Amino acid sequence: MGSGTKQALAILLGSKEIQQRRQPSELEARVSEFFVAFKLPVYRYLLGLLGNRDDAEEMTQEAFLSLFATLQKGTRIDNVRAWIFRVAHNLAMNHQKRPRIVEAVEEAEWWKLSQERSDPASDSEQHMLREEKRTRLLRAMKCLSPQERHCLDLRAEGLCFREIAEVLSIGISTVETFLDRGIRKIAKEIND
């Protein structure tokens, strides 16, 4: 891990944030470090929401550029990771309100993505079992509400309950409820 990334994580974990207006060149370096540290989870979260790589890349960049603009104004950000996810989430929600061809990742899209990446070397019996299990899992994922799905996706990207609550602007107990419901729906399908 480079020194820049360590510095970024130190800022994140220690909740020490930039409060003074800094020089643009200094901020540029900081935001670049944050970009290196968080771009992949943010991109993956957006890809899961939007199902389109170009859009996910574009919005990832937008989120980090917003970070630069916000820090430049001297705004205090306590948790940069949660802030970036929150901005990315809002950008994706706004994007989904616009007319589009590619829907948010639904069952069919997941199926297609999974098929593209499935292991062709496995034998047919294993393949059938896996397909059966996947079918049930996809059925369960289809039953998830958008909020349950967002909570699961954010949790999958390593955000804690408090951060998820911050990203989605909901209470921590609500996050617990959504995650509980989501996991139980999946557990019910794959265990029944």
Added chain:
Amino acid sequence: MTNRTWWTHNASHPSERDLLLYVNGEGGAKLARRVRDHIEGCWSCSLKRDRLAGAIAAFMRERETGLGAEDVSETADRRFQSRLRRLAQAESTCAASRPSPGRHPLGSPLQSILALGLVVAIVALFWLRFSSVPSVSAREILHRTEQAEAGRIAALNEPVVHQQFRVTRRANGQSPQSTYLEIWRDPKNNRWRQETQEAAAVAGVTSRNLGSKSGSRKETGADHLLIKELQDVLKSNDMHQNPISASGFAGWRSKLKNPVESINETLLENGDKALTITTAAAGPVSKNLITKAELVVRRQDWHPVEQRLNISEPDGFRSYDIRETSFEVVTLGSLGASVFEQTVLPSPLALQTSSPDRTLSRSPVDALELEMTLVHLLHQAGACLGEEVHIVEGAAGKLLELRGVVGSSERKQELIRLFAEFPDVPVSLQVPGAGDAAASAAGAETVEVPAAAQTETQGDHGPSLMRDHLMAHFALLDLPREAQRARMVEFSNLVITQSQSAHGHAWALRRLFERFNKMPLEMLPPLALARLQSMAQDHFRELSIQVRRCDEMLRPILGSLGSPENPVGGIVAGSAPDERSLPSRSMRVFESVINADRLIHGLFAGTDLTADLQESSSALLVGLTKILGDIRVAESQLSSLVSVLVPQVVSPQSVQATRKD
């Protein structure tokens, strides 16, 4: 005592919530230790934990399989760094120009007040802007309205649309003048009848509402003139013959350059919600042309109920308020077949004149031939493709005249030279904004439209529906990404251009046949019919070429999205040979082309925010096939008609070569 701690003190099981917190590493070290200790000795809770963990693992596996370990591309990384650098540089520039910290950012208190006032004004403007209904476009409202009317008509066999209107005319310095108008339309056979109040009563036609009023009010000469004047206005502005028509409004609107437009939600007198489209021409408008029009559409059923037209006048204003008082679609049988037999006036302008001088000077046959000769001249000059010049009823004792607006003085001179062979036909052409001498001297021929406090909605196009699909298609080419994108843009532009060309020919075809919507083509004198055939054939041929090109370009790309079963150019069910008259079939070609144009713009220019890619693609391919089928049948009908009625001496070739008999 909380739920979380109760089970530890009572040697009971942890709650579902605590298990969830535990498997998620939440709830703190104390909770984690207690749950772990409990699970070690409790098979039941161990199983629950495993199920939760198994579900999480399955979700994660599936998610990882779907998303993969793909990182943001290197290109995207570089692009981000470049964007960030530009932003930082821009910030550096701004920072240099910011006021120093010790100084008041806005300067003196007076400046602060001015700044506050400016902010309030901006907020007020935004409020005004968003207090209207911005989420729906005028194009969409008109489209829905047209579709709703088509649906009402299609619901009945042999439908006849029966409408009654109250028309009020207001003019500068005159008291308002009102009359009633009643119309019957047979859209399938393109037949039309209209009556004013007294005439309807005399004819004994079943009048459902108007009859009750006829005792209290009789038609006068003024009533007749008012309706005649209104029809002239509609005709001059290429609006539909129907006094309130979404397609007519759309046609007029589409010809305006940079119109100022707004949409507002309003309430009708009975409390129903309505949407009002207000469209105003952005610049000077010639005399007798519409400067502003409003169409009120009832939201409940997308039915147009009112239209208000403001007309340019040299010395004041003139407006028409047309309000529908009754609307119904009935079967022809319920009215009696004779309802359309009362029509005695043929539509061509030459036979509509009321001046005895005109009718005495020429026989009706001569008049019709003259009219068709003049129309044919305009056709040969290419003026029929969207240019605002028309053969209209003449003034000052003249039978016909050429009137309209042209784009340049050169064009005006060209048309004047062309019509020089007809000294009896006055030419009244204007060139907007070119300082037309006569107009400027009188200060009367053009009327400035006041700057309306309305919202500009031009450029409200959304992102192209086809963008991603086209990008995927052109990505198959072995070309750099930029070149692929350039090809995609070129392709889209070409499709739109061809569609617009077809749109122009469809309108020309409609205007041509609308001249005969009350008069059977069989009644036309041979030369006039031959000229009609020549013009119609030109438009049909051009339409076929453009539509076929569109079809050939689009089918390979759209076929995978929504593939109709019919092959290119095949006769689909909708275009199977039927009993339609030639004008009626031509009108159907027009409607299909307009619909295809709308779909193409929706797909490639993003003009329809509600369009569905698959549905639009499928509808477009079916529509293109239908147009080609209809054109073939129409051409065949036209040829048959002409071969029977026109003597061999008047061949279309001779018509093409002859300008004047």
